[in-house]
Amino acid sequence: MPRAPAKTDSPAPSSARQRRKEARPQELLEAALSLFVEKGFAATRSEEVAAKAGVSKGTLYLYFPSKEELFKAVVREALASKIAEGNSELAKHQGSMADLLTWMLWTWWERLGLTPAGGIHKIMMSEARNFPELAAFYNDEVIEPSCELLAEVVRRGIASGEFREVDPDAAVMVLIGPMLHLVLHEHSIGAAGVTHDHKCTPEQVLSLQLELMFEGLLNRPRNPAPARSPA
Amino acid sequence: MPRAPAKTDSPAPSSARQRRKEARPQELLEAALSLFVEKGFAATRSEEVAAKAGVSKGTLYLYFPSKEELFKAVVREALASKIAEGNSELAKHQGSMADLLTWMLWTWWERLGLTPAGGIHKIMMSEARNFPELAAFYNDEVIEPSCELLAEVVRRGIASGEFREVDPDAAVMVLIGPMLHLVLHEHSIGAAGVTHDHKCTPEQVLSLQLELMFEGLLNRPRNPAPARSPA
Amino acid sequence: MPRAPAKTDSPAPSSARQRRKEARPQELLEAALSLFVEKGFAATRSEEVAAKAGVSKGTLYLYFPSKEELFKAVVREALASKIAEGNSELAKHQGSMADLLTWMLWTWWERLGLTPAGGIHKIMMSEARNFPELAAFYNDEVIEPSCELLAEVVRRGIASGEFREVDPDAAVMVLIGPMLHLVLHEHSIGAAGVTHDHKCTPEQVLSLQLELMFEGLLNRPRNPAPARSPA
Amino acid sequence: MPRAPAKTDSPAPSSARQRRKEARPQELLEAALSLFVEKGFAATRSEEVAAKAGVSKGTLYLYFPSKEELFKAVVREALASKIAEGNSELAKHQGSMADLLTWMLWTWWERLGLTPAGGIHKIMMSEARNFPELAAFYNDEVIEPSCELLAEVVRRGIASGEFREVDPDAAVMVLIGPMLHLVLHEHSIGAAGVTHDHKCTPEQVLSLQLELMFEGLLNRPRNPAPARSPA
DNA sequence: TATGAATGAGGTTTCATTCAT
DNA sequence: AATGAATGAAACCTCATTCAT
Numbered sequence: 001m002p003r004a005p006a007k008t009d010s011p012a013p014s015s016a017r018q019r020r021k022e023a024r025p026q027e028l029l030e031a032a033l034s035l036f037v038e039k040g041f042a043a044t045r046s047e048e049v050a051a052k053a054g055v056s057k058g059t060l061y062l063y064f065p066s067k068e069e070l071f072k073a074v075v076r077e078a079l080a081s082k083i084a085e086g087n088s089e090l091a092k093h094q095g096s097m098a099d100l101l102t103w104m105l106w107t108w109w110e111r112l113g114l115t116p117a118g119g120i121h122k123i124m125m126s127e128a129r130n131f132p133e134l135a136a137f138y139n140d141e142v143i144e145p146s147c148e149l150l151a152e153v154v155r156r157g158i159a160s161g162e163f164r165e166v167d168p169d170a171a172v173m174v175l176i177g178p179m180l181h182l183v184l185h186e187h188s189i190g191a192a193g194v195t196h197d198h199k200c201t202p203e204q205v206l207s208l209q210l211e212l213m214f215e216g217l218l219n220r221p222r223n224p225a226p227a228r229s230p231a
Numbered sequence: 232m233p234r235a236p237a238k239t240d241s242p243a244p245s246s247a248r249q250r251r252k253e254a255r256p257q258e259l260l261e262a263a264l265s266l267f268v269e270k271g272f273a274a275t276r277s278e279e280v281a282a283k284a285g286v287s288k289g290t291l292y293l294y295f296p297s298k299e300e301l302f303k304a305v306v307r308e309a310l311a312s313k314i315a316e317g318n319s320e321l322a323k324h325q326g327s328m329a330d331l332l333t334w335m336l337w338t339w340w341e342r343l344g345l346t347p348a349g350g351i352h353k354i355m356m357s358e359a360r361n362f363p364e365l366a367a368f369y370n371d372e373v374i375e376p377s378c379e380l381l382a383e384v385v386r387r388g389i390a391s392g393e394f395r396e397v398d399p400d401a402a403v404m405v406l407i408g409p410m411l412h413l414v415l416h417e418h419s420i421g422a423a424g425v426t427h428d429h430k431c432t433p434e435q436v437l438s439l440q441l442e443l444m445f446e447g448l449l450n451r452p453r454n455p456a457p458a459r460s461p462a
Numbered sequence: 463m464p465r466a467p468a469k470t471d472s473p474a475p476s477s478a479r480q481r482r483k484e485a486r487p488q489e490l491l492e493a494a495l496s497l498f499v500e501k502g503f504a505a506t507r508s509e510e511v512a513a514k515a516g517v518s519k520g521t522l523y524l525y526f527p528s529k530e531e532l533f534k535a536v537v538r539e540a541l542a543s544k545i546a547e548g549n550s551e552l553a554k555h556q557g558s559m560a561d562l563l564t565w566m567l568w569t570w571w572e573r574l575g576l577t578p579a580g581g582i583h584k585i586m587m588s589e590a591r592n593f594p595e596l597a598a599f600y601n602d603e604v605i606e607p608s609c610e611l612l613a614e615v616v617r618r619g620i621a622s623g624e625f626r627e628v629d630p631d632a633a634v635m636v637l638i639g640p641m642l643h644l645v646l647h648e649h650s651i652g653a654a655g656v657t658h659d660h661k662c663t664p665e666q667v668l669s670l671q672l673e674l675m676f677e678g679l680l681n682r683p684r685n686p687a688p689a690r691s692p693a
Numbered sequence: 694m695p696r697a698p699a700k701t702d703s704p705a706p707s708s709a710r711q712r713r714k715e716a717r718p719q720e721l722l723e724a725a726l727s728l729f730v731e732k733g734f735a736a737t738r739s740e741e742v743a744a745k746a747g748v749s750k751g752t753l754y755l756y757f758p759s760k761e762e763l764f765k766a767v768v769r770e771a772l773a774s775k776i777a778e779g780n781s782e783l784a785k786h787q788g789s790m791a792d793l794l795t796w797m798l799w800t801w802w803e804r805l806g807l808t809p810a811g812g813i814h815k816i817m818m819s820e821a822r823n824f825p826e827l828a829a830f831y832n833d834e835v836i837e838p839s840c841e842l843l844a845e846v847v848r849r850g851i852a853s854g855e856f857r858e859v860d861p862d863a864a865v866m867v868l869i870g871p872m873l874h875l876v877l878h879e880h881s882i883g884a885a886g887v888t889h890d891h892k893c894t895p896e897q898v899l900s901l902q903l904e905l906m907f908e909g910l911l912n913r914p915r916n917p918a919p920a921r922s923p924a
Numbered sequence: 925t926a927t928g929a930a931t932g933a934g935g936t937t938t939c940a941t942t943c944a945t
Numbered sequence: 946a947a948t949g950a951a952t953g954a955a956a957c958c959t960c961a962t963t964c965a966t
Contacts, residue, residue, distance in 0.1 A: 045935060055950095128419040169431040193366075194366050205405060277961060292962070297961080529941090670860065749930065750957090
């Protein structure tokens, strides 16, 4: 419908109301994220989310058709978008796979471990069995792509001779296990006001995790000491 | 179910009914444990617990004044038994610390990973924020002793020159992270009927975890590649 | 949307916009009629009506102060047009009353049974108790005149000796009952996607209805077959 | 589990509470019937039904799992049970089919036309499109069996030579049309406080309906008076 | 001691209506 | 005159807890 350009060809959403409308989904997602993390999915009432975003119950449903869809949107916003980033990093990375892994894990820690976004993983742990559809969604949109991304890095490292021949999928679990465990701990027991004697900073753990991964725990030189299976 | 004559054969609280009555709390706790593990605290209906224990709703409330108190009793009961055992192995162990660590992690996996007891950890993760008191209890009685035990092993390994000089507390997190992550995953997302493409058995993961810990991921010989901190 | 120059070209209310504005109530009433027929009063959302008429929710309320008033306007509008037509046929008819009845019932079927107008009757059935005022209006303006018209035909047939001596009002109910029943059925259960084993076309029913009526109604020598009252 | 009969082999539900429990479903069904008839299915709140039966909201759901199931139970109680009666009457009837039809229609009028049970048909007319599942249920449990029952009577009458050769399904519609129309009218417009000029009692209508039907239906020598199709 | 009928607060979602733009 | 973002009152159904028997 070609019409004479009044001023500009964009709709010019300049009224205060327009600006509110465009900001609403973001405001609601932020409110939802913090409440879901704090109280879990089931225990968060939709009215609370609306109130925290400064709107009424009904308004929430103008933007998200159900609480489950709201949760999915939160996950997409907080996590799924980060994974795409990781993929593009893999594509353009030039150096060693060890460097790429290091960068990825540190980056994830900074972006997820320290932010409420990390709490999402804890929510899914807690609620997966009661909301299988959400669990499937989370698995498809977050877990699988993340694992695949890391597994690909490991595979390339193996192919280039940089890494030893290990099962890539198992290696991924070993790589992410400590970090995810820390995240979960921080958002559950660690968030319950419990003081921990064996305190060490997450950064220490991650740093050591990387060091050990790449170097091994045992003092060298020595003859290989293959992993034992249980007697 | 052929059972002994109605009354006797017993010193004191001996009728079938008496035995039944004394077993009640235990039966209720067992029923509650398996249901809480399966569905979480909020999603488990008290009537289900009663039904699973073979009694009526009302009876449950004769023994536990509320669902919250039932939950606390379940966790205390399930954990209490796990505490005592364990540390003696360290005292009597003769071989290398690497062997001891290997044995411990495999043993834990067998006792936690595959049994409902492992579900306790998942429950605690899920409900810690709603029951800070229990979270503290769990931290003091389970987490702290476990970490201390492993840290001590690491410390001894370092002292004897078997291990490199690393922060023992951080090392513990690296050691147990993958396994706990697996346990949590199995009891939540893995139990929600989600199919996973990057499937590898927990045993594979644990085996690789031990191998990498002790050996390192990088192909050797080479010059050390010190763990990088984030650029 | 090429539109005429801003101001002129018009005697009085003649711009495209003006014409649009004057057509609005009519368009809204048509949209509302079809939706009320389809879904009933309560189940029709005002936004649907507006959307079907091509305007926004707010605009609907510029023309009708509430959903109830909209409903009343719809019924009045739909019925008003039906009132005027009709009675003249009786005055100018020359043939037998049986022929006239036949013509009338077939004509009604064609005009009501197969058109949305027939849905009006269904609406009134459904909502009469919630809108007594409308029910009275419908009774006075539609039901009474229709019954009176038919009753007059029956009365004339009796007077001329064409029909037997029966109660004219009762005869009217017998005459229109099957047809109205069919109309209502088609607009409710028949429209709910239910498949019916005892299917016969409405035309079959009406045809048989007329045949049986006249066999019983027409004056003719025969042996009496008295209607039984309940044992 | 053969056990010594304590006193009698029936549970002996003799306490006041027991008696209440057994009466509850009936009390709830009665309350539901009258409210559904008065206000329709959708407009009747489940809490109202409970209140009218003298219990709380929750209690209603102890006996009926949802409002739809409650409605179905009302239908079964009020209508479906009557149809079985009709079937057995057909089986044991000895006299003419005309007598049987007469008895059936009079009986239905007495049991349905004059009681709130008749209102159920009006509800279904009103709500069928919004509750297709209920419509299907009603069609299967009430309409089909009723039509089949009457069609069978007509078929037998034809087979024995008592009736002329007509389409049995169409004949059924002609037979029940006036009565159902009366019932619907009484429960909608007639219940809205509208006064009707062309008043004739339902009994008059039914009586005339039967008389006219049989004049047309019964096989008898006479000159044909063919039904006219529309000019 | 044991039962299970009864209660009623609580949470998600819908939709008629308003009003700032 | 027209819009559509925002509101908040309902309504269904669940389930922890009580208490008469």
